[in-house]
């Protein structure tokens with residue numbers, strides 16, 4: 171629950187003794203409150219920021235790092251990136267990690283979520299060849315954070331598969347589950363003494379749906395309504411293998427937690443009609459239920475309505491069997507409950523209709539299987555990313571739904587942020603408006619009894635926004651990509667977030683006097 175605190179009591183002046191305090195509180199109670207109650211975040215609520223390896227590190231081929239699928243994509247198919255850029259250098263955090271940690275200290279962060287580049291520590295993806303320079307980079311970063319009491323939250327896979335594994339079929343190959351478990355073991359062995367929060371995968375839907383069907387993420391394949399489902403099942407099985415590995419071999423001595431981060435934007439029915447309510451449910455199942463149900467639901471296994479829909483469509487299309495079969499009973503039991511927390515990346519709300527806003531989808535495909543229309547309400551303020559608009563109380567809607575559906579799991583919001591255009595002002599009042607609305611929705615969520623334990627803004631600094639390149643900026647710190655030093659400068663939103671972290675309540679009147687960021691005592 172949030173904590174109420176008395177923000178202004180206007181009958182106390184000068185030194186306060188107990189008698190005057192009691193009289194004052196009685197006066198307030200008797201004559202109507204002039205006290206403004208502030209909802210506060212709990213003192214142990216984990217405030218942080220998030221990034222990912224490919225989007226910030228650069229050093230794409232330095233110190234023994236292997237090629238990954240984003241390196242291959244940007245070097246062989248450069249025009250798919252809207253501004254024709256690459257992550258070859260990015261924010262150059264590989265060489266600037268100490269400045270990044272300094273920024274975390276300026277913000278007063280409790281935690282920092284970053285990802286490990288699989289190919290930086292295992293250049294071929296296989297665990298028979300470990301790159302010591304890659305391990306050293308992450309040890310240096312973690313040690314610098316721990317030195318300043320910043321809790322590391324580590325994502326093992328944030329979309330940057332080693333190319334050698336993609337050449338073997340990647341997530342479509344059932345052996346991926348073994349390759350991934352072997353990689354996870356190397357991570358737990360090398361970093362688990364200091365890292366106590368592990369995330370196996372970032373956003374399975376963006377990996378499987380956007381990578382193997384929607385062609386919006388590497389490896390940019392359209393595997394006609396089959397690859398997305400193979401990817402989904404192999405990813406969930408790989409997650410469970412890593413979880414059980416950690417739970418049996420590492421948790422007893424390291425005492426950490428292992429979870430998964432799923433993109434949970436809120437999908438809301440366009441009307442209260444039964445058709446639209448089912449359409450929204452099918453969209454939720456296809457975008458995140460297919461990954462969350464097997465792990466977090468009481469019964470386990472894949473979502474029933476989606477299984478039935480794909481079976482029906484497969485039969486109509488002449489397939490001898492369904493394109494999406496459920497896990498077998500042994501797999502269901504192995505996967506169910508295999509997570510210590512539910513990481514949620516949340517940005518926006520999408521309206522869903524059974525009849526309106528429909529597009530022509532390729533057949534077969536998951537979008538055709540689900541066969542619904544979706545849109546972003548015109549009245550919702552738009553950002554610099556077409557899919558990201560500000561929707562009212564969207565965190566509350568998404569997380570209370572997860573609370574009811576999955577019996578109130580421990581949740582960390584592992585990403586939430588707003589996109590502005592490059593060269594837009596450092597006085598980013600639109601981002602501040604978005605964030606304050608998100609934080610208010612989080613307080614509503616806590617008041618609804620959701621087991622929300624932390625929040626990571628996306629992102630600490632501007633970074634490569636995948637196919638959108640460096641056009642949209644989502645950082646609390648602006649990065650000068652014209653400067654070889656990749657200078658970082660705080661935006662106004664960085665000071666507003668710092669104020670929230672320090673005071674634990676949303677002060678709508680707070681206006682920083684300037685944009686100078688300093689490190690407060692003790693950070």
Ligand SMILES: CCCCCCCCCCCCC/C=C/[C@@H](O)[C@@H](N)CO[C@@H]1O[C@H](CO)[C@@H](O)[C@H](O)[C@H]1O
Nearest residue numbers: 222372373384386433435517520544557585628635
């Ligand atoms: C744009 C894909 C449209 C797919 C059409 C069908 C699906 C219905 C609409 C789905 C919701 C819109 C897609 C939203 C995707 C975002 O949640 C995802 N891109 C967020 O990615 C994470 O956030 C950061 C900012 O985009 C990103 O930099 C980070 O790496 C990701 O973890």
